[in-house]
Amino acid sequence: MPATPKPLLDARAKVFKALGHPTRLAIVDLLASGERCVCEIDEIIEADMSTVSRHLSVLRNVGLLSSEKRGNQVFYKLECPCITTFYGCVESVISSAGKPVQLIIT
Amino acid sequence: MPATPKPLLDARAKVFKALGHPTRLAIVDLLASGERCVCEIDEIIEADMSTVSRHLSVLRNVGLLSSEKRGNQVFYKLECPCITTFYGCVESVISSAGKPVQLIIT
DNA sequence: AATTCATTTGCGCAAATTGCCAAATACGCA
DNA sequence: TGCGTATTTGGCAATTTGCGCAAATGAATT
Numbered sequence: 305m306p307a308t309p310k311p312l313l314d315a316r317a318k319v320f321k322a323l324g325h326p327t328r329l330a331i332v333d334l335l336a337s338g339e340r341c342v343c344e345i346d347e348i349i350e351a352d353m354s355t356v357s358r359h360l361s362v363l364r365n366v367g368l369l370s371s372e373k374r375g376n377q378v379f380y381k382l383e384c385p386c387i388t389t390f391y392g393c394v395e396s397v398i399s400s401a402g403k404p405v406q407l408i409i410t
Numbered sequence: 411m412p413a414t415p416k417p418l419l420d421a422r423a424k425v426f427k428a429l430g431h432p433t434r435l436a437i438v439d440l441l442a443s444g445e446r447c448v449c450e451i452d453e454i455i456e457a458d459m460s461t462v463s464r465h466l467s468v469l470r471n472v473g474l475l476s477s478e479k480r481g482n483q484v485f486y487k488l489e490c491p492c493i494t495t496f497y498g499c500v501e502s503v504i505s506s507a508g509k510p511v512q513l514i515i516t
Numbered sequence: 517a518a519t520t521c522a523t524t525t526g527c528g529c530a531a532a533t534t535g536c537c538a539a540a541t542a543c544g545c546a
Numbered sequence: 547t548g549c550g551t552a553t554t555t556g557g558c559a560a561t562t563t564g565c566g567c568a569a570a571t572g573a574a575t576t
Contacts, residue, residue, distance in 0.1 A: 308439045313432040315504045321430030326419040333414045352566050367503040386499035393492035397473040398421045482543050
């Protein structure tokens with residue numbers, strides 16, 4: 305079993321790195337239910353619009369999102385719904401790390 | 411569909427962030443075939459052992475690895491083989507980003 | 517052409533990350 | 547106890563990241 309070639313490791317790492325920020329994960333979750341324009345995203349994500357725009361760029365640069373300009377607005381779309389299927393695995397890591405995430409349903 | 415709670419986003423992001431480095435991904439790949447002690451890992455990963463040790467800590471801190479001391483050595487183990495099943499999805503992102511990773515088989 | 521709305525980019529700053537060297541720690545053995 | 551091996555940690559410099567403000571860009575409308 306040969307070692308994974310470095311260029312592939314680099315490429316994978318870029319994708320994971322892009323996902324390694326809570327705001328960007330919030331954006332991914334939001335877009336999982338359909339495309340949105342920046343102003344809609346900005347309404348939901350609490351941060352300066354310039355910051356949101358930069359997070360969107362990061363996600364698009366690694367291929368997770370695509371964008372399309374329509375008239376005045378830019379719509380972003382999740383290219384990779386398979387990402388969300390990974391959360392189960394991630395969550396199992398979280399709990400095994402002894403840092404339980406409490407979800408209180410009231 | 412309620413927004414994903416922030417603590418959960420934070421927790422997920424930490425895991426992705428830990429995976430967002432090529433050397434750490436190389437370690438994960440190596441450990442996917444079974445546990446190893448630090449010196450074995452160090453032989454394969456080219457970096458200072460202190461650097462390798464720090465990468466191992468990062469992965470362990472988020473729960474991706476566990477470690478056990480046996481005699482003189484510390485063995486690290488992948489707690490989450492499901493991680494590797496995610497590469498297919500990640501690779502699809504990579505190629506759609508128009509940054510093909512060339513795998514030359516000679 | 518001038519105005520307005522939507523989005524991106526330049527800038528500066530604080531904080532985090534990375535990597536190596538050297539020193540410290542932990543363990544087994546003579 | 548003293549030595550050699552295995553691993554972690556402290557410290558430092560260089561680089562990157564994240565954020566908001568303000569300015570710039572692009573498109574539509576008057």
